[in-house]
Amino acid sequence: MIAAFGIRKYFNVKQSMLSNLMLKAVDGVDLKIRKGEIFGLVGESGSGKTTLGRILVGLLEPTEGDVLFDVDEDVTSRYENALLKGDKEELEALSKKYSIFKKRGNNRKILRRKMNIVFQDPYSSLDPRMRIIDIVKEPMIATDYLKGEAAEKRVLDLLEEVGLGKSFAQRYPHELSGGQRQRVAIARALATEPEFVVLDEPTSALDVSVQAQILNLLKKLKQERELTMLLITHNIAVVSYMADRVGVMYAGKLMEVGDKIQVLKNPKHPYTVSLISAVPQPKPRSIRQRIVLKGEPPNLIFLPRGCIFHPRCPFAFEECGWSTDEIVDDLSYLISSKYYESFGESVSIRTKDENTIIIENAKAELISEIVEKEKANLKSLTAIKKITQEVNYVEIKIHDFITPELYKLDDGRKVACLLFRAEEKNA
Amino acid sequence: MEKRMEAKEIEGLRLSLVIFFSNKTAVVGLMIFMAYVIDALLMQFAPSMLGVNNPNALAFDYSNTIPQPPSPEHILGTTYFGVDLLQAIMQAIRIDLGYSGLIVISGALIGALFGIISAYAGGWFDEILMRITDIFFGIPYLVLALGVGFALGRTIESMIIALIIVWWPLYERYTRSLTLSIKEQTFIEAAKASGVSDLKIMIKHIFPNTLPPVLVQISLDLGVVMAIFATLTFIGFLPTGNLPELGYLTSLGLNYIQIAPWATIFPGLAITIFALAVNLMGDGLRDVIDPRRRSS
Amino acid sequence: MSEGPVIKIDDLHVYFFTRRGIYQALRGVNLTLNKGEVLGLAGESGSGKSTLGLAIMGLLPRNAIIPKGSIILGNGTDLVEKIRGKAPFKKDKLNLRKNELLIRNLNKHLQKIRGKRISMVFQEPMTALNPVLQIGYQIAETVLYHDAERLIRRALAREKVTREDLRNMIKILKNEGERGIYEYALKAGLNGIEEQIFAIWNREDIHEAKKEKMIIDLAKDKLGLFERIGLKLARKGMLKIPLISRLARRALIKEGYRVAKELLSSLGIPQVDSVVKMYPHELSGGMRQRVVIAIALANNPDVVILDEPTSALDVTIQAQILELIRNLRKKTNAAFLFISHDLSVLAEVSDRIAIMYAGKVMEVGRVEQIFEEPLHPYTKMLLDVIPTMEKDTLKPAKGTIPDARYPPPGCPFAPRCPFAKEDCLKFDREIAVTKDHIVSCILYENKK
Ligand SMILES: Nc1ncnc2c1ncn2[C@@H]1O[C@H](COP(=O)(O)OP(=O)(O)OP(=O)(O)O)[C@@H](O)[C@H]1O
Ligand SMILES: Nc1ncnc2c1ncn2[C@@H]1O[C@H](COP(=O)(O)OP(=O)(O)OP(=O)(O)O)[C@@H](O)[C@H]1O
């Protein structure tokens, strides 16, 4: 139906006149959404959900990667094969035929008819100077779908369908409540009978009872029309109610993709596990394992190496991508704060190269002992491979790291975590 | 249902009026402005009602050219060449108001056109326009107007063109900044997602949304432009002959300022009062379009 | 835990006068907040939750009036006595200027009480902090404003304390616990030092030896000559004299920064030394919210009102803040009024929950009662519309919340309620189904 391959979107951010840095909003996402499916995309703020959604409806061109629309299994597997083999010609040919970014002129109009988007904020997504009828009519006129009387009649039908009633046609947006506006936005998105709609946080500005009305409406539309939807939200409860499949995003990458019940009921990726455990439950005093993630979301300009989640991951281990800087940070905390009495003031610690750390005026034995003791709390220490005593300093070597990909598990879901690398090999 | 909708629209209008009229000074401004406009309209279409034969020429009275103080015959007195000041000012208002309106509105239209395109398109076009307007902003109005007017020849038409050239960059910048913020609103992106072309987005979505603040700006600017226009004639930049124009009227009385101060004060006052009035009115209008004011 | 009310609200009415009409935001709210509890306040947008918080704080805008009702503190002070029913009217119109004066006078009168005993975290996270002042300064200023005495005490105690004293106190701390320190400090004339010692001692991120060193180092941290003179004079009540206040103020703000650091590290913020020197925009949303909570807690208040403290935050950050509030509840004995439109969030932190609708409280009960045996049809609906994986459809009530200008008569939920009968339009009472479970619905009239 719609398939995205290797999508990357980097934004230029000017730090100063000289340096031009790249903010990696979306960083290598593959995604397939089947016909008639609701795909839920969750993740914290800034993880790139909206950016991905805008790329999928062609509002934003990706820095890298391609989106194919109206394709079947056959085409996507041909594309995948071509990608693997590096077959440029085949890629070119398929892209020319199916890519949403290569459509021009009339084809583009037809494409625009087939996909649309509903935005989060119902207050700024409707032009305050247009009447509802003109707002809903706009996509039909712009894509030559319908004109004049026919279009107006369809507007009235659509308004009925989203539960507003014909009388709203002549009103202006500011006379409507948030829920009513969001219905208008949905009516507009449905005007040209699209096959694919992106819903970007369609209910997060609304009250719970209004949210319920909108969600019910969307469910009805899905059943009656076989509409394919990408539902973007940070509200896990909404996704668990609506979606068929779920993708979890973190810092521009997909961490886990799979069937809703698998991912939400029995999450595998450490990030998904902590995300789900953080969701407040409407059951007071329910006893459950809560993992409160420490720290802040990552800096999207300088992403951590290896697994991007490793600085916050409660299960991280030696190969997850620890850098000498992270280890030096933790060691110097131990030396200068926690075990201050055993070390005193004279110890100095520094990075020598990518995988070597030097500590002066300390004993290897003592450091090994402390590292063993603190490993469970300070995960970075797991990456220490060897501690050797040289003549007047201690040398620490660290492990190499691996960057995880999406590994496919037995139950069909995919997880981007090294803990599951072996499982895929076995499978 | 239909009725309720009408009621809502009326309520919106009523609210706007209530907000405007709750600002007392704005109402005074509006009343003065209306007086000027009515005077100008009458002068244009029915000058005889005001006892004027030719609204385009001052009625000189060579029998007594020395300025006379206010008297029952000449309520505001007379100025040099025996011109009745009241009548002359009433004639002049038409010319000043008409020309400054013409200048501001054309400047606004040109500015809005470029402002919207440059903000919407961005890139090199925007960059070039920014530099051009920078140049205009670097030079004082009056100097620039003098320069352009000099280059084009010292006629009233070239004067108007000069002032439009001076004035449009202001609106270019203003609509540019308005457009930049409107562009960020999601309804623009929604329109793109619906397949609306860029040109149509600018015409149907961006232009109507820049309009109210631009109109307020126009009302605020009218006074300034009138003052500049008058200044140019005052310093004798234009061959005025017997043109009823406030700046020229002021300059007529200037030689007699020692013995007949009213001859400079009254025309000057006509300019000042107008500038003040439109400013007050503009402030009131600004309240009306300010959503925060509306909700309180 | 509950040991009697710290705030008792009775039949509270708050109206807003606007050009578009009179908004009846609160229409007879009865509610008590007990010592040491977290009371959750839920309800949809526009039900009057924030207005209730603001009324308790006395922070009403100038177009607000309180025609009826009272807000009584534990010690018997009625917070709204001065403005109740006193709104200045000119014919039918509210005289805004005079009303503003009235409210401002009330605020002046309440300021001391409010800041120290009641504090609030506001709904809009951006407006709560001043963008041009350092975080530490903002906390310091709050403490200085409400409790300059505490800052003087702390600084002078540090001035006087010797290493010997501190070593003794560490020994006492290890053997006898916190109580011994109070006694020692009192005897040695060092009160003000104890809270500084506790703040170090209770930190969880550093080793004991380091803590001991930090405590001993307190004795090293002496004031400059002028600062000392300033503080000593300030202590004698000469803070009002211009030059002295100048001298003292610098020292006091510096001391305030120390309080800020202690407070922030007790809220689990790392690297407080640099955080106190940052400006609000340099902090992430979660961090900023913690700072705002720190400011609310700066003077050890009895009551903290939290207005949607997590609504603008991500789930993971929200979980951090909720954890923080759960911990605070154990550590302090303040009472919390936690406002949120998200029942699931309230389920996590509250002891009791009140459900509001159209300016009235529909149901109050312990958290289990509300979730397991909800009585009011509105509460039931709110629970029914929480989406979950198991639910097939959600069942929202038809219609929308009423316009606050034209509230329906009787039970405000009647127009949307599936069980409504004729009599509901006249019903307006609260029924105590059990001692601590109160509902305002006609269906329970005879089931007492
Ligand atoms: N046009 C842009 N220019 C620069 N940076 C951008 C732009 N659009 C998005 N970003 C950045 O890309 C990152 C991802 O943004 P995005 O809006 O996709 O996140 P999101 O997952 O939708 O978050 P939220 O839940 O807050 O909506 C953010 O850090 C954002 O600041
Ligand atoms: N300053 C004000 N002037 C006029 N009306 C007001 C004012 N503040 C609040 N109101 C009105 O009072 C009612 C209650 O508002 P309040 O902010 O207390 O609701 P809330 O429950 O906090 O809602 P939300 O969940 O949206 O924060 C609303 O109808 C609102 O429009």
Ligand code: SF4
């Ligand atoms: S690879 Fe897995 S275990 Fe390692 S840091 Fe990432 S999520 Fe954690």
Ligand SMILES: [Mg+2]
């Ligand atoms: Mg988003």
Ligand SMILES: [Mg+2]
């Ligand atoms: Mg509120």
